[in-house]
Amino acid sequence: MMPMVSADAIAIVPGASIPIEPGMPVEVLPFSRGIFGR
Known part of the structure; x- marks a missing residue:
């Protein structure tokens, strides 16, 4: 998924x-949480 x-x-x-x-990945983590971590 990364x-x-x-x-x-x-x-x-x-x-x-x-x-x-x-x-x-430091910048991707926060964004991924908002996009995929509903």
């Missing part, structure tokens, strides 16, 4: 606030 979450997060993160680089 790769899938990263792909979705990367598509939303850059347009939302900050650009995330491949290999930065």
Whole structure:
């Protein structure tokens, strides 16, 4: 699920606030919790 979450997060993160680089789960975790952790 990690790769899938990263792909979705990367598509939303850059347009939302900050650009995330491949290999930065720190930024993906908080976003994934809000998107997939209803």
